[in-house]
Amino acid sequence: MDILTRADLDDLARQNDASAHVSLFLPTHRLGSEDRTDPVRWKNLLTSTESALADRGLRRGEVEELLAPARMLQEDALAWQHMSDGLAMFLRPGWHSSYRVPVSLPELATVGERFVTGPLMRVVTRDSHFLLLALSQRHVRLFEGNMQRLEELELRDVPGSLRAVVEAPQPRADSMARTLSSGGRGGGRAVFYGYGAADGNFKKEEMHEFLRQVANGLGEYLRGESLPMVLVGLAETVAAYRAVSTYPHVLEEEVRTNPDQLGPEKLHEAAWPVIEVALDGERLRAMDRFGALHGTGQASDETAQIAEAATQGRVDTLFVAAEPWCWEQVTDGGRVVQLGMDEAFAPCEQLDRAITDTLSHGGQVYAVQAAEVAGGGTAAASFRY
Structure with missing residues (x-):
C-alpha cells in the first residue's frame, strides 16, 4: 500500500x-x-x-x-x-x-x-512537500518530505562529503587543486590537496569551498523548484552554508544538531515542527488575502x-x-x-x-x-x- x-x-x-x-x-x-x-x-x-x-x-x-x-x-x-x-x-x-x-x-x-x-x-492539505538538507563534513543528504515521511534524493554533481573535495594522498610542502570533469550540469569541481585532510582538521577555507560547491550543485539540481527547505546541521556549518546558498526558498528557522547519526524518521521528527510553523504562516497570509478580496x-x-x-x-x-x-x-x-x-x-x-x-x-x-x-x-x- x-x-x-x-x-x-x-x-x-x-x-x-x-x-x-x-x-x-x-x-x-x-x-x-x-x-x-x-x-x-x-x-x-x-x-x-x-x-x-x-x-x-x-x-x-x-x-x-x-x-x-x-x-x-x-x-x-x-x-x-x-x-x-x-x-x-x-x-x-x-x-x-x-x-x-x-x-x-x-x-x-x-x-x-x-x-x-x-x-x-x-x-x-497538510501534506505540503518540503526539502530537508542535512549538512555535515562527513555527509550531505537531501530529502523530500511531507507530513508523513522523508525520502532521500539522489544528488547529482553535489559533493557528498568534505573528503570528496579535500584529500591528501601524500604530505607536501604546498597545496594544489585540480579540476575533475563532471558528466552532468555545472561543469567540473575542484578537489583540494593539502595538509590537514589526513587527520580531519580541515581548514576553514576548505570547508567554505566544500559548502560553496554543495550550494552550486544544489542550485543547478533544484533549478525552478519552489519547495521550502529546512537546514539541519551544527550552527557553524549551517551559517556558512547560508552565506553561499543560491536556493531562494531556504527557511530562516533551522535544526541545529549533528545529523550524521539521524535516520529519516528522526530527522523528520526534528524538522516537522519548523515546517509546520512555516506552513501555518502561509495559511494565515492566505486567509488575510481572502479577507481583503x-x-x-x-x-x-x-x-x-x-x-x-x-x-x-x-x-x-x-x-x-x-x-x-x-x-x-x-x-x-x-x-x-x-x-x-x-x-x-x-x-x-x-x-x-x-x-x-x-x-x-x-x-x-x-x-x-x-x-x-x-x-x-x-x-x-x-x-x-
Whole structure:
C-alpha cells in the first residue's frame, strides 16, 4: 500500500469514466491497540458495497472481480497489524489503489462514476512537500518530505562529503587543486590537496569551498523548484552554508544538531515542527488575502459559486471545513452512498468536486476548523480573476 500524496489525488480525480468506481474509507488502529474489530468492520463494509453494486446492475462475477483486492486485504492478517489511523481504497475495473493515512476517516463507501476523495483532504492539505538538507563534513543528504515521511534524493554533481573535495594522498610542502570533469550540469569541481585532510582538521577555507560547491550543485539540481527547505546541521556549518546558498526558498528557522547519526524518521521528527510553523504562516497570509478580496467579486463563501469557479480553473485558494468534515456530518457508520442519488450527500459531492478541480488547476486547498471558514459555511475561496 502507498502513502498518499497530492499527485495521487490528482490521478484519482482524473479517473472519471462511466465504469463503476468504488471508494472505501475506514478508521483503523495502529499496532499495539487492543481493538481487533477493523477486519470485521471492513468485511461488513464490503458486504454492503456488494449490494449497492448489484443494485447498479453489475453481475455477481463483475462485483467479485471488482472487489477482489479489497477481499484479499480483508484476509491479510499481517496487513491489519501495520495500519495507521485510517485506510482508504479505490477500485475500478482492472485497477485499484490503497493508502494508510495518519488521520481518522469516516466509515464510508461510495459507488458511482468517479472516486470520492474528500475524506482524505486532512492529509493532502497538510501534506505540503518540503526539502530537508542535512549538512555535515562527513555527509550531505537531501530529502523530500511531507507530513508523513522523508525520502532521500539522489544528488547529482553535489559533493557528498568534505573528503570528496579535500584529500591528501601524500604530505607536501604546498597545496594544489585540480579540476575533475563532471558528466552532468555545472561543469567540473575542484578537489583540494593539502595538509590537514589526513587527520580531519580541515581548514576553514576548505570547508567554505566544500559548502560553496554543495550550494552550486544544489542550485543547478533544484533549478525552478519552489519547495521550502529546512537546514539541519551544527550552527557553524549551517551559517556558512547560508552565506553561499543560491536556493531562494531556504527557511530562516533551522535544526541545529549533528545529523550524521539521524535516520529519516528522526530527522523528520526534528524538522516537522519548523515546517509546520512555516506552513501555518502561509495559511494565515492566505486567509488575510481572502479577507481583503471578499466583497470585490474575487472571493466567495458560497459553495455553488466556488464549485463553478473551480471548474473554470479560477480558484486560487480554497478553505474547507474539516472539523468535522462534510461526509462525517451526514454519514452513519458503514453507510454506502450511491453518488448522485441521495440529496443528503449532494453538498458533500459538490464540495468534493470543487476540491479536486482546484487541485487539478494548481490551486491551494486548506482543511481548517469550521470556525475558520469565512461566512460560517463549509467553504470559502479567493479567485485568480
